Amino acid sequence: MFSGLREKVGQVLVPGDEFCLEIPETLSLSEPMKPEKVLLGPGLKRKGDRKLLVVKSGVLRHKQPHVFWVENQQRRYVPARGETVIGIITVKSGDVFKVDVGGSEQASLSYLAFEGATKRNRPNVQVGDLVFAQFSVANQHMEPELVCVDSAGRANGMGVFGAGGLLFSVSLGLIRRLLRPRSDVLSDLQKLLPCELVVGMNGRLWARASSVQQTLVVSNLLQSCDTMSPPQRQQLFRRAAQGAL
Amino acid sequence: MSPPSPRSRSMEVCARTNVTLREFGCEQTLLSRPDGSASFVQGDTSVMAAVYGPAEVKVSKEIYDRATLEVLIQPKVGLPSVRERSQEQCVRETCEASLLLTLHPRSSLTLILQLIHDDGSRLSCFLNAACMALMDAGLPMNCLFCGVTCAINADSEIITDPTAAQEKESRALMTFAIDSKEQRVMMSYTTGSFSVHELQQCIAVSQKASENIFQFYRDSVRRRYSKNL
Numbered sequence: 308m309f310s311g312l313r314e315k316v317g318q319v320l321v322p323g324d325e326f327c328l329e330i331p332e333t334l335s336l337s338e339p340m341k342p343e344k345v346l347l348g349p350g351l352k353r354k355g356d357r358k359l360l361v362v363k364s365g366v367l368r369h370k371q372p373h374v375f376w377v378e379n380q381q382r383r384y385v386p387a388r389g390e391t392v393i394g395i396i397t398v399k400s401g402d403v404f405k406v407d408v409g410g411s412e413q414a415s416l417s418y419l420a421f422e423g424a425t426k427r428n429r430p431n432v433q434v435g436d437l438v439f440a441q442f443s444v445a446n447q448h449m450e451p452e453l454v455c456v457d458s459a460g461r462a463n464g465m466g467v468f469g470a471g472g473l474l475f476s477v478s479l480g481l482i483r484r485l486l487r488p489r490s491d492v493l494s495d496l497q498k499l500l501p502c503e504l505v506v507g508m509n510g511r512l513w514a515r516a517s518s519v520q521q522t523l524v525v526s527n528l529l530q531s532c533d534t535m536s537p538p539q540r541q542q543l544f545r546r547a548a549q550g551a552l
Numbered sequence: 553m554s555p556p557s558p559r560s561r562s563m564e565v566c567a568r569t570n571v572t573l574r575e576f577g578c579e580q581t582l583l584s585r586p587d588g589s590a591s592f593v594q595g596d597t598s599v600m601a602a603v604y605g606p607a608e609v610k611v612s613k614e615i616y617d618r619a620t621l622e623v624l625i626q627p628k629v630g631l632p633s634v635r636e637r638s639q640e641q642c643v644r645e646t647c648e649a650s651l652l653l654t655l656h657p658r659s660s661l662t663l664i665l666q667l668i669h670d671d672g673s674r675l676s677c678f679l680n681a682a683c684m685a686l687m688d689a690g691l692p693m694n695c696l697f698c699g700v701t702c703a704i705n706a707d708s709e710i711i712t713d714p715t716a717a718q719e720k721e722s723r724a725l726m727t728f729a730i731d732s733k734e735q736r737v738m739m740s741y742t743t744g745s746f747s748v749h750e751l752q753q754c755i756a757v758s759q760k761a762s763e764n765i766f767q768f769y770r771d772s773v774r775r776r777y778s779k780n781l
Contacts, residue, residue: 319770319773319774319777319778321687321696321732321769321770321773322650322687322692322693322694322695322696323693323694323695323696323731323732323733325733350692352652352692360694362652362692362693362694363687363690363691363692363693364687364690364773364777365777366777379690380581380690380777381587381588381688381689381690382587382588382689382690383587383588383605383606383607383689383690385606385656410606411605411606411607411608411609411656411658411659411660412608412658412659447654447655447656447657448657534779536779
């Protein structure tokens with residue numbers, strides 16, 4: 308359908324590039340027309356009836372069978388439904404907490420959205436706590452809402468955390484590389500130092516290793532390997548392993 | 553025989569004139585704190601741009617269905633004056649036309665442009681740096697834009713991308729913002745006296761020059777994403 312789209316996978320696109328729907332020249336009356344579906348991810352928008360518009364600069368990626376998106380390197384997070392993020396509680400007012408997730412507005416988190424919370428049994432959350440939560444509502448029209456339970460009511464790793472570790476920011480590209488199924492950055496880090504890592508898709512990372520010095524080493528390594536190619540990163544990790552850092 | 557229409561005449565001029573732009577260069581993501589940053593150099597004129605957004609906005613400035621774009625231009629020395637305010641308005645109107653502001657209602661986008669050195673074609677350098685910084689920040693845009701400055705000197709010759717000395721001797725100075733999809737004029741800022749025919753010639757020359765600039769944008773973005781991370 309969008310034949311130009313498949314050809315450009317892996318190429319760098321800039322905003323303003325358009326792709327047109329191609330209409331077959333002859334329509335067969337005997338065979339049924341197979342409807343072809345295309346799922347658009349970030350960076351691609353539908354324009355009118357027959358055109359696709361590229362709205363961000365980056366590399367066009369494709370996942371079988373029909374998902375296309377533009378991968379870019381940006382630092383600013385925009386809330387999206389279903390993403391797990393690290394938030395900081397800023398206000399505790401009545402039944403709702405306000406959480407800073409690094410977006411354009413603060414998200415709201417209800418006190419009932421924790422595992423085992425009832426009106427009598429309130430969760431122990433204070434202002435300034437770190438919380439790992441998921442967006443249940445996140446679009447441009449409404450205030451974003453977070454929950455610390457999944458659809459079955461279980462915490463599943465979400466909730467308040469953070470004693471004894473360090474929170475720092477990295478770019479969204481590095482977060483995506485860490486969350487890949489077989490991430491090289493993560494495996495290189497695991498070989499180097501055992502540490503506990505919480506990855507928030509809003510660009511925030513929380514790390515805790517066995518000592519304060521090792522925690523600082525982990526945070527410095529991750530912040531500096533943001534823009535490094537794999538050979539440079541492996542060299543950096545090797546130097547850290549030898550104790551040069 | 554009727555005289556040739558102005559449009560065909562300006563196209564002849566285009567085919568004949570060699571559009572010469574000074575050497576330009578740019579760098580993206582050079583600042584660590586802003587969400588997007590870029591520096592653009594045209595000859596000796598150099599500008600640095602930084603973008604913050606989409607971020608929180610004051611309730612007095614928020615717009616219910618669009619993002620609020622604020623542009624700040626800092627001159628090389630001194631405080632911003634009326635001239636900077638009028639240039640800010642030109643840059644802001646161009647950016648608002650090319651950004652998809654409805655995707656981020658009730659948020660603020662701030663664009664800060666710092667003039668590092670001025671050797672002519674200041675407004676077009678601001679526009680080019682702004683476009684690269686907005687791309688670097690990952691803000692959704694429906695087209696790219698670029699700025700081209702033309703000067704008409706005493707001999708009625710059109711000079712593109714004039715230096716400060718050429719600007720001083722010119723009798724008319726025009727800056728156009730051109731979009732990347734159909735090469736149309738998005739914004740124009742003119743001073744001096746010129747005829748309608750000369751205006752159309754300058755627009756045609758600017759549209760031709762914009763092709764070089766858009767190709768340069770594409771090449772720099774390609775080089776930036778060529779590193780296999």
